[in-house]
Each structure stands twice: as C-alpha cells, then as structure tokens.
Amino acid sequence: MIYLLQHLTVVLSLALFHIVGPVPIDLGVHDGNLAPCPTPAHCARADWPIQQGRGDTPQSALESLIPVLEAMGGVDVVERAEGYLHATATSSLFGFVDDLELYADTENGILQARSVSRLGDSDLGVNSKRLEILRQTLFVAPQV
DSSP states (O other): OHHHHHHHHHHHHHHHHOOOOOOOTTOSEETTEEOOOSOTTSEEEEEEEOOGGGTOOHHHHHHHHHHHHHHSTTEEEEEEETTEEEEEEEOTTTOOEEEEEEEEETTTTEEEEEEEESSSSOOTTHHHHHHHHHHHHHHSOOOO
C-alpha cells in the first residue's frame, strides 16, 4: 500500500510540474548528419531515400512534412532553416518533451530523421512510432 501511494505521488507530481528536461546538446547537423541515437530505448533515427525520378527532393520531402507535424497534437516547430527542422513533441499526460529533427541531405538524396526523449530510460516506443507516421506520410500511397 505504501509503495502504491509513493508511486501515485510521483506520477501526480510529474503531471503537475510537466518536467521538461534539458535541450540535448547534440541537436543540429554535424558533418552532414544528424547525431546518432545514444540508445534505442529512448531514441529513433532513420534515413529515408528520396526518389529523384519523381521530382521529389529531400528539401521538398521535409517541407511536405511540416503540415503533418503542425497537425500532430503537442508538436511545436522550434527552428526552421533551409534543409533543417527542429520541433518538440510534448506528451499530453505528463508533459514529457521529445526533440524531433529532420535534415534534407541533398548530397546523398535522403531525408534524415531523429526523435529523442529528453528524460527517462525508455520512451515506450513513442519516438519510433512518430518516425513511422512521418515515413508513411512520405512513402505510402493514399488509399483510393
């Protein structure tokens, strides 16, 4: 019973205070790449090849995802520059913040994507699910 009360107190405290955590120091493009994931337990990273034959470019792919991100609940675009986007995604229940980055690697014809949690040892798959939604938006043809 005491354990349950302690656990409940921690959960309620997190919900009330919306613990954000520090901004990761490895954000941004370094030597033409987004940072690798420190651990897959709370980070997801992907490189999506963009088909030049369709007229798509990594930059146009990045731009096509901006409305998708803006429509996602709790997502705020923090930085938008030529070929790069940084957004934060805040969970509705506890206010945990994840950092999402997209980089249009035009030299290699890919769109790099990275989503990482600021706090915790596990994200329960949230970051990989977020990247999968973005990947499907880019590559899965709409049903007619």
